[in-house]
Amino acid sequence: MDAAERFEHGESNAVIASELRVARRSVERWRRAWREAGVEGLRSAGPASLPKLDPSQVAALERELDMGPRAHGWEDQRWTLVRVKAVIRRRFGVTYSIHGVWDLLRRAGWSCRQPARRAVERDEDAVRGWVRETWPSGQAPRRRSTRGSSSRTRPGCR
Structure with missing residues (x-):
């Protein structure tokens, strides 16, 4: 609507495009x-x-996703955009792009890398045990600084 006022005042397309920060072709x-x-x-x-x-189809999709990936034939319990895209294609016969799937899920309240709901079968004791015992063994051991290592020879690092 700002452009309409400027058209009435006879401003050029280049000036309008610059001031409204849009492409000249749009103006x-x-x-x-x-x-x-x-x-x-x-x-x-x-x-x-x-x-x-x-x-109603979005609500049906959410019910499908709540059943989990195993119910749809995948081995693990991870939903990926590619998997959700496949479910949409199979269930509704509609093709989405990966970006379109992400937009759809975000509008429905889902988030990236973090489930919107906690898994029903989650075992808090097992999670705590894994974090305490298994996770540390998968981390690389810390390197100790030795004589002549870069951490000791840089100026100002004493």
Whole structure:
């Protein structure tokens, strides 16, 4: 709508594009729409396409995801975007891009690398034991600084 006021004042496309921080081609397209239909021609027509899944299908997808990856044929309990994409394709016959799957999940309240809900079968005692006993054994041992090592020879590191 700022562009419409500037068109009325006769400002050039280059000046409008610079001040509104948009491409000059966008301003040209806006000016053409403004000439043809006035300010009404600049109003948004809404999203370019309708969502591929309606709200009831998104709810059904969440129920499918709540069943876990094993229920859909995967060995482990990790949901990845590729796996969710496959479930959507199989269940609803709709193809999403990986980015589209991520947007869909984010809108539904899911987060990256962190489950939105805690696993029902989670055993807190087993997790604490694993963190205390198994995890440290997988870490590389700390290197000790020895005579002549870089940590001792750099100036200012005494």
